[in-house]
Amino acid sequence: MKLLPKEHANLVEQAIRAAQAAGDLPAFDIPEIEVRPPKRPEQGDYAASVALQLAKPAKLNPFHIATQIAHHMPAADFVSAVEVLHPGFINFRLNPEWLKAQVDSIITEGENLFQLDLGVGKRAQVEFVSANPTGPLHVGRSRGAIVGDSIARILEATGYSVEREYYFNNAGVQMTNLGNSLRLRYLEALGMPVEIPGADDKTFYHGDYLRDFAKQLIAEKRNTLVEEDWLPFKEYAEVKMFEIIRTTLKRVNIHHEVFFNENSLYDSGAVWKILEALEKGGYVYESNIRENADEEEREKAKNYAPAKWFRSTTFGDKEDRVVVKSDGNPTYTLPDIAYHANKIERGFDLLVNILGADHFTQHQVVKYGIQALNMDSSKIHVILVQLVRMIKDGEVQKISTRAGAIETLDDLIDQTSADAVRYILLARSPDSHLDFDLDAAVAQTNENPVYYIQNAHVRCAGIFRQTSDISDDGADLSLLGDAEMTFIRKALELGDVLEFSAVNLEPHKIAFYAHELASVFHPIYDNVRVLSTDVSPDLAKARLRFYRAAQVVFKRVLNLMGMTAPEVM
Template structure:
């Protein structure tokens, strides 16, 4: 149960029970009525803007409207107190018995507590990672991989039909560079001394591919013109690199449902890039014209000539965009339009792209393209992942793929563990840079969020293990916990913990709606803090300990609360792809 959604419905029903009507007898528009936490916690548990929303419709003073609504809400047995504050805000304090009922609701749902039907089964495509297949996954790809995976988890939890997709950039000049680099390693595997010229990829990760080419072809490719071997070596190398990328992503517990080849857009039975351009052209969204010079320093690729242009300004962009280069070949943007058009034709009106920090200037044109190709029936959300700075001993580690000196995703996972990597990648907003300190993400302290949250879950399991020793005859199965009498949960720290638990459905729904998994990570850290506080208070005040062998009824009630905490922690960690351990050493 989402407490805020539930009480929004109750406020709406309360309004209907008043004598409030529109000034001209019109039906009241209640669509903007909402319930949120009050800005000041001392004002109560919930606050509604109902009176402020209705004043213009009913032609009354807001406090008068609020008083009429409050009079109805006071009859609700789950509301202990209703106050009208300020110009007409209505604050509600819920009864202790209502909060205890939240525990039972969590126990009934388990890890599905907070699952909702926000998406109503709508198809959603989430594209993430999509790195050029020119090297292993490095730490720069890690954040986008985790972000995309967590967003997909959230959308699935919120009722969307999600497809996780990887766009293989295998049609650009960079894969020809990759093929030439692999060919040199092939020659090396045959015993030739090589020198890798500037501009090619020197990394040792290409040596096994060179050896595999030698094993497959012997010396048959040596001495041939590049035109004779380039396509075959390119295809072989891309396949090998994608196998390596899938393995790297697997180490991070990141998966995709579909790997889509950019090259397939232009090498199939039909040229789908030209098809997409023609589709836009038929709707008057493509024309031939000149682009004005950009403000400031002219970029190297700006040309003062007639070009084939997409009317992206009609869809919110700052300038129309070129679809053809001067040599007649397609721009990268044209290929991107075709790719997103293909996704739309596959049934994905709603799409999410995860892009790197260097793609910020690309967002408006992509969103404009998707708005055009879906004829405004769908849309694109773009999440930009800022950089990850790896820190060791106070120094930032430097990376360069072309130089072959970079820290791989697998290196980081093997050193600190997949849980630490995934949680810490989500412990900042995606648009904020992360300093990933190897020492801090492994220390066992409150300053290490992943440890602090996982330790809270492990502590719940430890309490149950202790209970089987101290109260051996007490049945601790979920059904018995659900049947517990919870009146004994009376201390303010216990009720505060329940209130924090009740926020989870709202947090998850908001994180899914905005594609912001960091909200879940922040919430879990706060929840862990509330739980640790209750445990610590029990150390100071024995009457508040979770286990009291002399009072099995109270013990069962408190263990029901502990199980609710465990369920929510496990659910939230699961959405982040992080393990919920039973014990920590």
Template sequence: MSKTNTNVTENLRKQIEAAVTAAMEQGALPAGEIPSFVIEEPADRSHGDIATNVAMAGARVFRMAPVKAAQIILDHIDLENSFIEKCEIAGPGFINFFLSKRYFAAVLREIENEGERYGESDYGQGKKVMVEFVSANPTGPMHLGNARGGALGDCLAAVLDKAGYQAYREFYVNDAGNQIEKFAASLEARYMQLFDDSFAFPEDGYQGSDIIERAEQFKEKFGGSLTAVSSEERRKALVDFALPLNIKRMQDDMAKYKIDFDNWFMESTLHESGSVAEVVNTLTEKGLTYEKDGAIWYKNKDICTEILLSQGKKQDYIDKLELKDDVLIRSNGNPTYFAADIAYHKNKFDRGFEQLINVWGADHHGHVMRLKGAMNAIGYDGDKLDILLMQLVKLVRDGQIVTMSKRTGKAIQLRDLLDEVPVDSARFIFNTREATTQMDFDLDLAIQQDSQNPVYYVQYAHARICSILRNLEAEGVSARSCTDEELCLLGAPEEVELIHLLSAFDSEIIAAARDYDPTKITKYVTNVATYFHKFYNACRVKCDDEKLMQARLSLCTATKTVIKNVLDMFSITCPDRM
């Protein structure tokens, strides 16, 4: 809620508690402990702006019908000098409160005073939160899943910042391990085939055209200098050449996508620093590893079983999961990805982050519990690691699933999408569906410049307000700060509903941060645009009553502020003209 809204709720709670206490002291209600009760906004505003269940929640304490208790509470409540205009009893004993016009004036005054800071709160108490997202392998181009994950992760971090957290964005670069060995072998084969087409390509090699492109780029710059050296030397030189180019390409793609990571963390640094060996040693010292077939294994089954039992799960349920142990060090002495992942998340906690959030693809579902369990096993709190699993996204054009790029005729990559779709559309539309749901991304919709495109619809509302202000300015009418009495002239249903919605901005931000769901904010700002258009169509801004006109201009300006704050927060263009 806005600060005005929050104060109303907090004060009303105190007033209700004081009324119950006074009624008990006077013998109108039986003496006892004040019951725990809820204050909330009714779904149907005709039933009031705020409602409480205090009379029903206290039925046992009050020992009377809730309707009767509700009346006694109202008889003893002091609402003088509050924002409450009237109150009434409804249904089985709800007490409904109706806000006064002074309240709505106060909301507009708050938005005017707060400006670009409106919507911020201290809900997060400055807590340091790491949001790791995208983290694509640098062995090839980024794909559509990275497009969705990028938009969700970046906007989630923005929401957390707005809600009072210190959010830190990180990209984890898997520049070590099996995938890099496969990358090296693939590069070697494509490079050598430029000189000898009989050179065998590895069965599990990367088939992408980008591998051929990197090999050709190396040949163009260095010729056949690697044809006479050992395979080990050749592979290292090719990786040292190609990997930085791939990482730079990822960084360029993310920059084009308006994502600015605080850090690009290299997996290789974990191996070089000894961090991976350290966590393996820690687990071994705790008796949580064993040797088998020349490899070192982690007792994942035991740890995860312990977690599930502590959650009240039955053994039959656990048995059906078919939990297995994990290899940490392969028989060839090389650490696994899982070993590095444990070291990486330990590193995050060691850097002082109090909460870790990962945005992963849904195919990582089986990795969630074992990583949280491993954090517990090495002495950290696995409950402070939250993993947001993101479902698949499909591209749709003309109602049909699209799998190939029109430009290249190959599998669609992130850069193909951004070449075809405006970045603003991509960032907004990817945040219109919760991460836990599968998504069809409509390419036709994303490039439309009309109200069917959700980001265009919101941007247009902002531009429309700017146009209203410009046109009136041209006629010699400038928006000014209004008095409370002038703002109290706003009483049309469309005006009141819009102000109500504007007052909920920071509560929506808090809910989005709490639930790790930035889509709440795209839905919210779309509603703001909708309610503004309703207001504009029902209430003439330019009118003969100068005071009412200025009050409506204040409402326009407040709406403009909220829309801009959302779009700025999500790094989406906020145009003055369209």
């Protein structure tokens, strides 16, 4: 399938060169030519404003330039007319015959509709979710999960070979706390005298899931673990937690090819090698306080033991960061830098990392670390998704894994549907804060955009259920009307939306496009009937062919968003 903006831009460029060669336009450098569908139908199907940009360099009035460009415009099978409008827009109209033929092209491409070659031969990695196995996935994590997986799908559709990766840490204080928490729940479930910490105890995980784990653990091991410390409990909880997380992700159609354990960076010695490299570069110093600290800070740090600091200020950070604590253990920063260095060494052409907005500072420090290692950080693209807040009964819910006050992704799916959750979390710019109004999502289920879009696919499927005895092979597409062509025009924009989403890593564009496409479809469905006594067999055949193409487009778009394309609702 053609990417029409590009095709038109090529024509314009050829026309400008031709006009210059003929002496009808003066010499000037040709800028990047942008062509896109204008807002209003009377302004054509595609429009270029390049003549307006050229007025200055060419020292001519834009209308004249546009006229000359139009005059030299080469012919193309997809263009039927070129118009020039004041103050200097060049408007194209698609050739109706060509347009109608696209119905067959769409059906031929099928599930690979607008499969692009942007990333062919290239490897991309998308890292997302990356939650430590301390609790079920909550809503805050879910947004990054959906955005990450959707980006992966879009990259696949543009030809990339994509790996989805999940980075996690199963060591550290939080996991010890988790082990301890399960241990207490285990003893509690055995009826032993234990004191469960209060809700404000930050070392205890209060979630009910640990009660469940404790019961299962007793079923498996009885009371044989009574004398054990936190470790076997931590190991048990970790395995169980990952099972749950994977199952939850599967429910929303997400799976990761690689689970990368932070520990492996210690096992391989990578963490210390990175530290050594940073030290060699002169980016590390030992002190009880960062350089350039003010008097107040110095006073506070007077009694601290020395730690190792990364001089990230060299790269524009506002303060240096501790990489090795005074107790000799690295902070999260060091393995994080090692992890990203590892990613780069694995030779991906594109690295995408989905992070919550609260990790902004962290990713900056990691980036400075990569620079200090003299590695190319330009392949790393970080998508920061703004925080999600749950609104319930009109009030903001506090989310805290430790306190057990969690709105989990599972709850959300149970109360709505996997497709609805995906769409709601996807259909927003990542930069925009998202208030997930649970009451509205549940109550307005029938008006949720997800069903509006899926219903278009369902309606197509409904037609084919009723017409299994009619073949649409060899349909005469010239019988199709203007309404159907409005839809085909919109459908042909999918490739551009896809390319834009991939290049800019903005998957929400697909979500909005899907809704626009459905809103073009539904009115047509109402008026363009297949089974009606006043529709001739030939016309019915042509319309059937049209709906087959429409169904292909909706299925492709829904798949790109990781949603199902149901036959019935």
